[in-house]
Every structure is written in C-alpha cells, then in structure tokens.
Amino acid sequence: MxxxxxxxxxxxxxxxxxxxxxxxxxxxxxxxxxxxxxxxxxxxxxxxxxxxxxxxxxxxxxxxxxxxxxxxxxxxxxxxxxxxxxxxxxxxxxxxxxxxxxxxxxxxxxxxxxxxxxxxxxxxxxxxAGIDSATLPDFLDVESGRDLELLGQDELAGGALESVVEREIHEWLVDDVEERVTERLILASLRVGQHRFATSVLDSWSHECAFCGFAMHDEVRPTLLRASHIKPWRDSKARERLDASNGFAACPVHDAAFDAGLLTVTDDLDVRVSDRLTRTIDANPPARVYFTAPQLRGRVAVPHNGRPPGKSYMEWHRTRVFVNTPASA
Structure with a gap:
C-alpha cells in the first residue's frame, strides 16, 4: 500500500x-x-x-x-x-x-x-491495543502532555546556524534532491543534533552546574541550566558538535562567563578566573559572590559515570577564548 x-x-x-x-x-x-x-x-x-x-x-x-x-x-x-x-x-x-x-x-x-x-x-x-509502557516506553517523556522542547537552541542563534548550513551544504547534496529540500534537511539535523548533545551533556553532569552545583531536580522545564559547547558550536566540526565531552552543564551566570572567556578550566579540571574578572571581583561585591568560593568551585567535579571535558576542547578554549579576552586598563 x-x-x-x-x-x-x-x-x-x-x-x-x-x-x-x-x-x-x-x-x-x-x-x-x-x-x-x-x-x-x-x-x-x-x-x-x-x-x-x-x-x-x-x-x-x-x-x-x-x-x-x-x-x-x-x-x-x-x-x-x-x-x-x-x-x-x-x-x-x-x-x-x-x-x-x-x-x-x-x-x-x-x-x-x-x-x-x-x-x-x-x-x-x-x-x-494492549501495548504497555514496558513494551513501548514513553522515550520522549511527553505522553502526559508535556511539551517536546528542543534543548540548546540558543547556541544556534545569531547567524550561527545559517553560516554552518552555507558552509556544509555541499557535503549533504544528493542526486534527485533539490537544494531547497537539502537545506531543510540540514536545518532539521542540526537542530535535533544540538538537542541530543544538550541532553547528553546535562545527563553527564547530573543536571548540575559544573562550576557551582546549582540544580533544580524537579524534572520541570526550564531548568535554568544550559548545556553549551566548550569549543563553540559554530567553530566545531560535525563530530565535535555532537560530542558530549565538548560541553559543560552550567547555570546562566557561569555559562555566560565561560563563553565570554572570563572563566576557563585546566586539564586538571581546576577553574581559572581571568585577570579582567579578578579586577571586577576586587571592585564589585556582587561579582565576588558569584565568582569566589563557595559559590564558584576551585575545581569542577565530574559526576560518577559522567564524561570529563575533552582536553583538546579545553585547550581550544584556553588559547582562543580565555587568553584573548580583552581586559580593562
């Protein structure tokens, strides 16, 4: 039929x-x-x-x-x-x-x-028809009416998605499939791939901020946690974009600081604060709250069975984001 x-x-x-x-x-x-x-x-x-x-x-x-x-x-x-x-x-x-x-x-x-x-x-x-949840589990967790939310889509904003599509569309073109359809397929694959990446990263870090431990273990979304790439999504190759070891789970404050190059992590998982942020901490009490102990850990702790951050990704961040962050005079 x-x-x-x-x-x-x-x-x-x-x-x-x-x-x-x-x-x-x-x-x-x-x-x-x-x-x-x-x-x-x-x-x-x-x-x-x-x-x-x-x-x-x-x-x-x-x-x-x-x-x-x-x-x-x-x-x-x-x-x-x-x-x-x-x-x-x-x-x-x-x-x-x-x-x-x-x-x-x-x-x-x-x-x-x-x-x-x-x-x-x-x-x-x-x-x-008699098919119970053991035989056919609700693997999307929406049977009760919860929305299916694509996680991590904020990383695809600001032209990042379009630039990757333009850069990689030639790798996807197949016979008898017009370019417009191919572009739609790429967009779908990239968005769902980012969702799977974010889900894997959050699971790997036990749904807790790697930098401070913030968590909302109530299974309700939004969680406020973000799962962002260490080597940014737009700069990563296809395999790197899907690699959970290329990501941290972080609260909005520490995620933004990491993306801005104000924080980084060594190969030994020690947290380093930039000179620019150190000067801000000295001059601004609220900054001191967020970026000194106990709110900021001196070392990120990978949960049991979690995936530690990849050393190549961390080196990329230290040399391309953290080291080059401009500091105030």
Whole structure:
C-alpha cells in the first residue's frame, strides 16, 4: 500500500490503532524479507531520532544501538538494522528511502509540537491495543502532555546556524534532491543534533552546574541550566558538535562567563578566573559572590559515570577564548 503525506501528518488514533493491530499480528520476517514500514513505525523511528545518534551505528553495530532502538525492533518484529536504516532514510543519509521519508523527516524534526502530538496519538492507540509502557516506553517523556522542547537552541542563534548550513551544504547534496529540500534537511539535523548533545551533556553532569552545583531536580522545564559547547558550536566540526565531552552543564551566570572567556578550566579540571574578572571581583561585591568560593568551585567535579571535558576542547578554549579576552586598563 502506498501512503500519502496525509497518512503521516494527519494520522488519527483510529488509523494508528488499526496499524498496531496489523503490526502485532505479524510474524518475524523469513530470510530477510520484510513488509513495508507503516506510518506508525516510521513516525516512531523519527521520534527515536530525538534521543539516539543513529549515525554512529551501521549494519554491524545496530545491535548495540541504545534504547529505544532495541525495544522498537522487538515490537515491530524487525532487526535493529532496519530501524537504523529507516532513521537514515528520514534524515536523507540514504537516497533510496520511501518517497515520503525525506519530507516527513525534515518537517517534523523542526516542528516539535507536531511531532509530540503525533507521538501521543501513536502511544494512545498502542495502549488501547494492549501495548504497555514496558513494551513501548514513553522515550520522549511527553505522553502526559508535556511539551517536546528542543534543548540548546540558543547556541544556534545569531547567524550561527545559517553560516554552518552555507558552509556544509555541499557535503549533504544528493542526486534527485533539490537544494531547497537539502537545506531543510540540514536545518532539521542540526537542530535535533544540538538537542541530543544538550541532553547528553546535562545527563553527564547530573543536571548540575559544573562550576557551582546549582540544580533544580524537579524534572520541570526550564531548568535554568544550559548545556553549551566548550569549543563553540559554530567553530566545531560535525563530530565535535555532537560530542558530549565538548560541553559543560552550567547555570546562566557561569555559562555566560565561560563563553565570554572570563572563566576557563585546566586539564586538571581546576577553574581559572581571568585577570579582567579578578579586577571586577576586587571592585564589585556582587561579582565576588558569584565568582569566589563557595559559590564558584576551585575545581569542577565530574559526576560518577559522567564524561570529563575533552582536553583538546579545553585547550581550544584556553588559547582562543580565555587568553584573548580583552581586559580593562
């Protein structure tokens, strides 16, 4: 059966319920033969792209891809390689995907509200069909009505996003895909990639400011914490933009000071304050509150199982941001 754009964008709970019944009635494929993906499966693969960096996994490593890839594969009776391949179709990495994959992937990754609404329709239909949260977990955490918020998007402002698209569009162009569509795919991939990066950084730092320990452990957004790159997003290569070791979780004050080069961190994780900020601390009591102990740690403490900042990124910051920060006379 050929599906139209409306079958994806206007999916109803009744349609999703029927597709779930068909999926649950499936047998595991024999000799690699698989039935075509239905919209419910395609949209769940797309939703999983907000969580999983699928480009890290190929045919030989798909079995190691994190959740929800493995749960989805078991539920829809496909190998994990098929789930990863569908993700690649949706972001344009594979040029022979289904006809609607590129459009669905580019539109819904830049429209989190529409993505969340469709995801809730699919979950509701699945629950009606008897699929519980252990079998199909709410991996976007929006089933209860919470918004799907793309984290870390402030780093893409000020022309940064446009400059990267212009610089890298030639690397994305594929046959039979016009440049306008390719540009939309890049924008979607960059925005969702930044969201995954920010989520990973916040998780790595246990949702606490690396510089002062500020946290709001109430699972309500906004948290006030930011997950920013050490080597700025606009200056990073594609791999570096997605690397969680290229980031700190920080409160707004210390995040801004770090980005401005007023703070940096050594390879031994000691916090260094610039001469310019030191003079301000001496002359301004409020600055003293934020940038001396105990509010400012002398050393950032990487949580257990967290990812320490990469030394190459820290060196970039010390030599390109911190050292070159202008100081007042």
């Amino acid at each position: 050929a599906f139209t754009q409306a079958d994806y964008f206007d999916l109803t709970q009744a349609q999703a319920a029927q597709q779930w019944q068909d999926i649950l009635a499936r047998s595991w494929p024999v000799a690699g033969k698989q039935v075509p993906f239905v919209p419910v499966e395609t949209l769940l693969c797309l939703a999983a792209m907000f969580v999983v960096e699928h480009s890290r996994f190929g045919s030989s490593s798909a079995h190691r891809a994190p959740e929800p890839v493995q749960s989805l594969a078991r539920l829809v009776k496909r190998p994990p390689t098929s789930i990863i391949a569908k993700m690649n179709n949706l972001d344009g990495s594979r040029s022979h995907g289904a006809s609607n994959d590129l459009l669905v992937g580019s539109v819904l990754r830049t429209d989190p509200r529409a993505m969340a609404d469709l995801y809730r329709v699919i979950l509701a239909a699945g629950r009606t």
